Amino acid sequence: MVVFLCPYFCPCKTAGFCIFNAQLFNSEMKTVLLIRHAKSSWADPGMIDFERQLNDRGLKDAPLMAERLLLNQVKIDTMICSSAKRARQTCEAFASVYQFPPDQIQFKMELYLAPPERFYKVLKVLPA
Numbered sequence: 602m603v604v605f606l607c608p609y610f611c612p613c614k615t616a617g618f619c620i621f622n623a624q625l626f627n628s629e630m631k632t633v634l635l636i637r638h639a640k641s642s643w644a645d646p647g648m649i650d651f652e653r654q655l656n657d658r659g660l661k662d663a664p665l666m667a668e669r670l671l672l673n674q675v676k677i678d679t680m681i682c683s684s685a686k687r688a689r690q691t692c693e694a695f696a697s698v699y700q701f702p703p704d705q706i707q708f709k710m711e712l713y714l715a716p717p718e719r720f721y722k723v724l725k726v727l728p729a
Contacts, residue, residue, distance in 0.1 A: 638687040639663040651713060655690045663694035671698060681723060683712040
């Protein structure tokens with residue numbers, strides 16, 4: 602299972618997380634879990650969007666969502682994350698709960714504000 606954490610893209614438009622199968626161009630099937638960042642802060646209206654961080658609720662909820670997945674035996678093999686601060690914080694919370702090595706998280710600037718095609722491009726080069 603591959604996990605993407607990103608600020609905006611979610612094909613099913615759910616508020617939490619979704620699991621879907623992505624059929625890639627090379628006919629290999631991967632199961633992908635897209636996780637939108639946890640609740641972020643708007644306390645500083647002058648802060649650039651990329652640097653916005655999680656608020657207190659987001660910091661509390663992110664590990665709880667990871668625990669839900671873990672309790673439901675959702676396996677995670679790879680974590681790929683937008684470089685946006687709130688996405689990184691959410692991903693790091695998931696990594697902690699899953700005991701996923703933080704140095705193996707793939708932070709990708711190109712996923713920030715990315716259209717769906719960019720996600721497919723990133724997925725396509727991953728091993729099956």
